[in-house]
Amino acid sequence: MSLRLVSAALLCVAVTVALAWAVLDRPLPEENLPDRVAAAMPESGVDHPVTAVLLNFRSYDTLLEIAVLLLAVVVALALREAQPDQPEAMGLDNPLLRAVMAWLLPLILIVAGFLLWAGSYQPGGAFQAGSVLAAAGVLLRLAGVTTAWLDNATLMRAGLALGLLTFLGVGLLVMIPGAPFLTYPLEYAGTLILVIELTLTLSIGLTLISLFRLTPPYADDPDEAREQAGKTP
Amino acid sequence: MIGLWSVPLLFALPLALGILSLLVTPAWRPRLIFVGLPLLTLASVDVLARLVLEGPRIYELGGWEAPLGINLVVDGLAVGMILMTTLVASLCALYARVYLRDYPASSSFFWPLLWLLWAGMNGIWLAEDIFNLYVGLEVMGLAAVGMVALRATPQALAAAMRYLLAALLGSLAYLLGVALLYATYGTLSMAGLQEAAAPNATTHVALALIILGLLLKTALFPLHAWLPPAHGGALTPVSALLSALVIKGSFYILMRIWLVLGPEVTPIFTAQLLGVLGAGAVFYGGWMAWRQHHLKQLVAYSTVAQIGYLFLFFPLVTGTGPEAARLAWDGTLMMLVAHALAKAALFLSAGNLILAVGSTQISHLVGISRFRPMSLFSFGLAGVSLMGLPPSGGFTGKWLLLHSAILSDQWWWLIVLFLGGLLSAAYIFKVFRMSFREGPQIDRSITPPLTLDVTALILASASILIGLTAHLPLFWLRLGSAFGAG
Numbered sequence: 001m002s003l004r005l006v007s008a009a010l011l012c013v014a015v016t017v018a019l020a021w022a023v024l025d026r027p028l029p030e031e032n033l034p035d036r037v038a039a040a041m042p043e044s045g046v047d048h049p050v051t052a053v054l055l056n057f058r059s060y061d062t063l064l065e066i067a068v069l070l071l072a073v074v075v076a077l078a079l080r081e082a083q084p085d086q087p088e089a090m091g092l093d094n095p096l097l098r099a100v101m102a103w104l105l106p107l108i109l110i111v112a113g114f115l116l117w118a119g120s121y122q123p124g125g126a127f128q129a130g131s132v133l134a135a136a137g138v139l140l141r142l143a144g145v146t147t148a149w150l151d152n153a154t155l156m157r158a159g160l161a162l163g164l165l166t167f168l169g170v171g172l173l174v175m176i177p178g179a180p181f182l183t184y185p186l187e188y189a190g191t192l193i194l195v196i197e198l199t200l201t202l203s204i205g206l207t208l209i210s211l212f213r214l215t216p217p218y219a220d221d222p223d224e225a226r227e228q229a230g231k232t233p
Numbered sequence: 234m235i236g237l238w239s240v241p242l243l244f245a246l247p248l249a250l251g252i253l254s255l256l257v258t259p260a261w262r263p264r265l266i267f268v269g270l271p272l273l274t275l276a277s278v279d280v281l282a283r284l285v286l287e288g289p290r291i292y293e294l295g296g297w298e299a300p301l302g303i304n305l306v307v308d309g310l311a312v313g314m315i316l317m318t319t320l321v322a323s324l325c326a327l328y329a330r331v332y333l334r335d336y337p338a339s340s341s342f343f344w345p346l347l348w349l350l351w352a353g354m355n356g357i358w359l360a361e362d363i364f365n366l367y368v369g370l371e372v373m374g375l376a377a378v379g380m381v382a383l384r385a386t387p388q389a390l391a392a393a394m395r396y397l398l399a400a401l402l403g404s405l406a407y408l409l410g411v412a413l414l415y416a417t418y419g420t421l422s423m424a425g426l427q428e429a430a431a432p433n434a435t436t437h438v439a440l441a442l443i444i445l446g447l448l449l450k451t452a453l454f455p456l457h458a459w460l461p462p463a464h465g466g467a468l469t470p471v472s473a474l475l476s477a478l479v480i481k482g483s484f485y486i487l488m489r490i491w492l493v494l495g496p497e498v499t500p501i502f503t504a505q506l507l508g509v510l511g512a513g514a515v516f517y518g519g520w521m522a523w524r525q526h527h528l529k530q531l532v533a534y535s536t537v538a539q540i541g542y543l544f545l546f547f548p549l550v551t552g553t554g555p556e557a558a559r560l561a562w563d564g565t566l567m568m569l570v571a572h573a574l575a576k577a578a579l580f581l582s583a584g585n586l587i588l589a590v591g592s593t594q595i596s597h598l599v600g601i602s603r604f605r606p607m608s609l610f611s612f613g614l615a616g617v618s619l620m621g622l623p624p625s626g627g628f629t630g631k632w633l634l635l636h637s638a639i640l641s642d643q644w645w646w647l648i649v650l651f652l653g654g655l656l657s658a659a660y661i662f663k664v665f666r667m668s669f670r671e672g673p674q675i676d677r678s679i680t681p682p683l684t685l686d687v688t689a690l691i692l693a694s695a696s697i698l699i700g701l702t703a704h705l706p707l708f709w710l711r712l713g714s715a716f717g718a719g
Binding site for chain 2: 026067
């Protein structure tokens, strides 16, 4: 075991040294991509370069990344279904927590909406807004609040798929006039990006909430977990 | 304008089908293949027809030119891989529709994962952007891990976890390399890199990270340990998809990046080292395959061995003459395609034999030749290609590699090609010897549905046919590459 540790440590040191060497000895690029982005900004439909890169110039990467998120939930769903036990009713039955939640929830929703809107002219956007939305879902679960629509499997799946489906649909729809995939017409670019971001926010939020909710309840002690698994045939 | 559609449809269609299969009821999920397979076949054939008639081209996504936007490359290599994927994955899907009836719990999520895997693979084949390749790798890798976990037995979950960790480590190393290249050259487009790449420390460290990451994902010896439990333990159609197609994804990226960076940047000793590791894989994988007692484990170790041949590409193409390099390109691609067809056939027919005797043990196959001649025939045909006997695709590939090795005065690779073939023969005949032996163990067998036998047979025959008609596909594969269309 110690031999393994030593070799792992040596490997880490070697990689670190190689990386440091690579970064310090780096020639500067001749190609200036930020300049190109700045030059193309007027045609992007948004005012913030990060959003322009993520949802216009390199929107195809983002599309595939959303597919990765959906995949993660599909795998989680598959694994959850393979385990016969239901998710444990989780949550603290605490009136104070619920009272605080009633104040927090609207605030969280406003923050998520602001982040989404801010994405068009300053740092922000669908991923950030979706994560904030997911935090609200996690809080709801911790407070033991059950919502019918979160437990409705069909509705949940539709919400999970909505973002990718809209993105894909817009990408294909703009091809009708004869343009390549994901080429937004300039006059609609801002609107289309906003629609995509809106649906992405919802789907990303639901993805993160699902991953949290689908995690099987487990005991802290692995031996105890094995005992429990042995008890239920 | 149809030409504009077929290229994005190659990944958009599987993505849409993946989402759709998540939304419909489980009974409808397998039926989506009757819509999806014809459409994807149509799109693939259209892309091939356009390549042959109009030549290779670049597809600018979003109408943005690289390096600002992401381009797709539609050249011979990409189209060849797309057609290979369409053929193998379609037959695996038809097989799975019947096979998964016995696994109702696993089957409902097999279909969304299959379509997303397909989208990821087509994304990789078409990519011209090294970061886009990373995202494609993630889609493909995560779908593949999910498919291994589908069986949900403790062994399957352990294999999937191990696969996930190996795949993640590989992706991260690759991403680190990509980040270094971007920091050095300011572009992610392969065409831009090809122009700018120069031999300096940063590029070499980036190349080392990219190579290591991709070797881990391709499971080249000695980084192969995750492969046999993942491929051998999965559901049969999953094993076939993973062994035939998924490991080719990371090899394909390595091949592209190696050629893009060019001979000034790719050191000859690294090429020789990759060849040596390939030789190690051929010997070790073959030896381990021969020692297995479980049929699918044997086939999985055979994949470890066959990956080795692909890596002879690097020493044969680096620093050798144009003729030797062209032969190495032809030979490697022939080996790659032949292995995809033969390995899918081998896994599917192994699955049929396992269904027939109801056991995964090779020793329980005694006397099966009398009951399941067709399953055994497919297994044998695929075996012929893996052994490299004429007139199979495996033979043609090895023959081309052999010529390349002689032309470039690297006789030592001949030993690998020759002994590797003998080892393959040893493990294939191990199965055959058992099945032709008359023994007391079984006097009956379960008859698997006809679809299962037919799909395996089509794949096995294709692995032979590709060797007989090698000239034309090899000509197409060369279109748009550095090796000319002559």
